[in-house]
Amino acid sequence: MEKEQFTLTIFSENNIGLLNRITDVFSRRKINIDSLTTSASETEGIFRFTIVVETSLSNVERIVKQLEKQVEVLKAFFYKEDQIIHQEVALYKISTQSLMHSKKVEQIIRANHARILTIEPEFMVIEKTGHQSETQALFEQLKPYEILSFVRSGRIAIAKPMKRLSAYLAEVGQAL
Amino acid sequence: MNTQIQDLETAQANTSSKIRKKVTGAEALILSLLEEGVDTIFGYPGGAIMPVYDALYHYDQQLHHILTRHEQGATHAAQGYARLAKKAGVCFATSGPGATNLITGIADAQIDSTPMVCITGQVASHLLGSDAFQETDIIGISAPVTKWNFQITKAEEIPGTIAKAFYIAQNGRPGPVLIDITKDAQFETIDFEYQKCQKIRSYRPVPPLNHQAILQAAQLINQAQKPMVLMGQGVSLARAEKELLTFAEKTGIPIASTLLGLSSFPTSHPLYVGFLGMHGNYGPNVKTNEADLLIAVGMRFDDRVTGDLKRYAQKAKVIHIEIDPAEIDKNVKADVAVIADAKEALQGLLPLVKAQERPDWLQEFAACDQTEHDQVVSKTLAPNTPKVKMAEVIDALSRLTQGQAVIVTDVGQHQMIASRYYRFAQPNSNITSGGLGTMGFALPAALGAKLARPDREVIAIIGDGGFQMTAQELGTLMQYQIPVKMIILNNSFLGMVRQWQELFFDKRYSFTEMANPDFVALARSFKIEAQQVQAREELSSGLENLLNHKGSFLLEVVVEKEDNVFPMVPTGESVSNIRLS
Numbered sequence A: 001m002e003k004e005q006f007t008l009t010i011f012s013e014n015n016i017g018l019l020n021r022i023t024d025v026f027s028r029r030k031i032n033i034d035s036l037t038t039s040a041s042e043t044e045g046i047f048r049f050t051i052v053v054e055t056s057l058s059n060v061e062r063i064v065k066q067l068e069k070q071v072e073v074l075k076a077f078f079y080k081e082d083q084i085i086h087q088e089v090a091l092y093k094i095s096t097q098s099l100m101h102s103k104k105v106e107q108i109i110r111a112n113h114a115r116i117l118t119i120e121p122e123f124m125v126i127e128k129t130g131h132q133s134e135t136q137a138l139f140e141q142l143k144p145y146e147i148l149s150f151v152r153s154g155r156i157a158i159a160k161p162m163k164r165l166s167a168y169l170a171e172v173g174q175a176l
Numbered sequence B: 001m002n003t004q005i006q007d008l009e010t011a012q013a014n015t016s017s018k019i020r021k022k023v024t025g026a027e028a029l030i031l032s033l034l035e036e037g038v039d040t041i042f043g044y045p046g047g048a049i050m051p052v053y054d055a056l057y058h059y060d061q062q063l064h065h066i067l068t069r070h071e072q073g074a075t076h077a078a079q080g081y082a083r084l085a086k087k088a089g090v091c092f093a094t095s096g097p098g099a100t101n102l103i104t105g106i107a108d109a110q111i112d113s114t115p116m117v118c119i120t121g122q123v124a125s126h127l128l129g130s131d132a133f134q135e136t137d138i139i140g141i142s143a144p145v146t147k148w149n150f151q152i153t154k155a156e157e158i159p160g161t162i163a164k165a166f167y168i169a170q171n172g173r174p175g176p177v178l179i180d181i182t183k184d185a186q187f188e189t190i191d192f193e194y195q196k197c198q199k200i201r202s203y204r205p206v207p208p209l210n211h212q213a214i215l216q217a218a219q220l221i222n223q224a225q226k227p228m229v230l231m232g233q234g235v236s237l238a239r240a241e242k243e244l245l246t247f248a249e250k251t252g253i254p255i256a257s258t259l260l261g262l263s264s265f266p267t268s269h270p271l272y273v274g275f276l277g278m279h280g281n282y283g284p285n286v287k288t289n290e291a292d293l294l295i296a297v298g299m300r301f302d303d304r305v306t307g308d309l310k311r312y313a314q315k316a317k318v319i320h321i322e323i324d325p326a327e328i329d330k331n332v333k334a335d336v337a338v339i340a341d342a343k344e345a346l347q348g349l350l351p352l353v354k355a356q357e358r359p360d361w362l363q364e365f366a367a368c369d370q371t372e373h374d375q376v377v378s379k380t381l382a383p384n385t386p387k388v389k390m391a392e393v394i395d396a397l398s399r400l401t402q403g404q405a406v407i408v409t410d411v412g413q414h415q416m417i418a419s420r421y422y423r424f425a426q427p428n429s430n431i432t433s434g435g436l437g438t439m440g441f442a443l444p445a446a447l448g449a450k451l452a453r454p455d456r457e458v459i460a461i462i463g464d465g466g467f468q469m470t471a472q473e474l475g476t477l478m479q480y481q482i483p484v485k486m487i488i489l490n491n492s493f494l495g496m497v498r499q500w501q502e503l504f505f506d507k508r509y510s511f512t513e514m515a516n517p518d519f520v521a522l523a524r525s526f527k528i529e530a531q532q533v534q535a536r537e538e539l540s541s542g543l544e545n546l547l548n549h550k551g552s553f554l555l556e557v558v559v560e561k562e563d564n565v566f567p568m569v570p571t572g573e574s575v576s577n578i579r580l581s
């Protein structure tokens, strides 16, 4: 079956143990989670998970139903790339020396619209927000200057359709 | 109107019970169970749940606690109880090994949609995560096999959580819930007040009936030439037996049953065409691939029912009536999905479907029945072997009980034979472990079932292998004088595995032959009357002794060692290619 990338958004109660139940829906089908982010949502007390996976359409449809089957999940959605606006943030730690020695690093930072968060005597931290391809491109460009440490966040995403969570819940006779 | 006063009034109206001052968490738990109408608990004590057992001591008039001989036995007993009482079964266990011993039964209840509330004791909250004595992360362990679980660390959480536990276990698609209570929360005191749970904002047990879907379904039904109903346990869970009967009689549609659906439609009814799946009847299996419409009612298209999905029901449209949306399109794509309780859906359909008779279509099933009779049933029932065959026992039992008993089966050949040959005449008469196929299920489940319905004859049909997985529950029968009837169909083999070895592994009987104890002596050591039947001539009198005895009784029937269950749809095969020999 054809695999594609899907972004799932799950709205839930904020309860201990729910993360386990959510990841189990994927792991029991041996589907790897490429990224997972949890945060508050626009509604007070409602938590939001953003999960990126690569799998088939039929699998993701079943997964969304099994996620919604969890008692503490209010609603789950899945989206293809063109239905969402998404971002990730990456941090790069490189030695301050490399900035001193080469004009190149400064040019790379400017060209990539990245910014320097801090400069210490020994190291500096660069931040870049964007799609994974963009943060990866910066990674490749900085590589020759020795990246001491690198980290990229999970994806966060906002869906394009204007319908709000409360409207979906109202349709099925639920209210927040 | 002054909203404050209004709020106050509704608050008072909602308060179902009075406040009780300064009760311990343990007593609050007991009071909560009483509020939920619990009368029977299956359990086993230990350090971390001792405060609860101490509180229980004072309530032994209202709460009947059954001390099983193993926590697994407690779970299966609770399952058997739940299936007949039509409400959640309740289990108690201590932390660590007590809690882990519950897991098989919980997994069984999850896959077979049985409402159950398990309460486990846990180490004190300040010890959580420290590998304390008998600490185990039962919330983590049980999460994949529970509908919901929760750990309580404060007494004040007890009433609300228990109310939620029963609501979740019993509403929507039923299932098991586990509540873990730390020992300090059991000791802590609170002012007790109870309110039943009416609603959980993140959980919708049953969606409102979709009338559009009902109309579409009715249209498909009215157009169909060769429709067939696949009835699952959803029918009995929704208590929709009457509605299904009316629906069938109006539309003239034949009814086939899954393993867990058995007994929800009278076996002798002219529209009943039999048992679906791997060891089911010939007609309903092959006709699945000739039908032009399948109406699945409260079933989930398990692989044991469908065989190879690529060659399943290719000519049929599918109406899937199911309460759990996650079952829709999981295995078989539905043309019309009715996400609803089976009773509600059938009530919705009834006025919209045309009255019809379908003699030609039924005749096709009758022809299949004849084939199955000639090639399988008559041979299986023929008294032509040195030892009795399992089917002869079930056939005789069915005759003697007139199909009125509750049949609780274990897992293996005897289970399939009992499901095939017992002619169920009453609803709620079939208790078995279907989805998980748990050997050792029957004896404790029968005990729970009998406690739920003392007025009914409860007969456990068990293999020699499975009996030895939970045989210690004979002690429970003895202690509480529970009159359960047991039939061991003893082939001295793990028969079902041996059958597969014979058919698919060139008769390499790798570790399936069993040296068995003297079952009669074993039962008698528990002060339970018992008898062994060796010869065919003794069978009727043996069964009569079993049925006439007042207390529990164990009948061991020594059956043919190497008999096979047919028909059979081999794994991965199409239901059309069902083997008759």
Ligand SMILES: Cc1ncc(C[n+]2csc(CCOP(=O)(O)OP(=O)(O)O)c2C)c(N)n1
Residues within 6 Å of the ligand: B410, B411, B412, B413, B414, B415, B437, B438, B439, B440, B462, B463, B464, B465, B466, B467, B489, B491, B493, B494, B495, B496, B497
């Ligand atoms: C707990 C458990 N372990 C293993 C199995 C696999 N299994 C299925 S049927 C069967 C044989 C059962 O033997 P017995 O209880 O004697 O029944 P028979 O098939 O002989 O009637 C086994 C081992 C199982 N279903 N459950």
Ligand SMILES: [Mg+2]
Residues within 6 Å of the ligand: B412, B463, B464, B465, B489, B490, B491, B492, B493, B494, B495
């Ligand atoms: Mg056996």
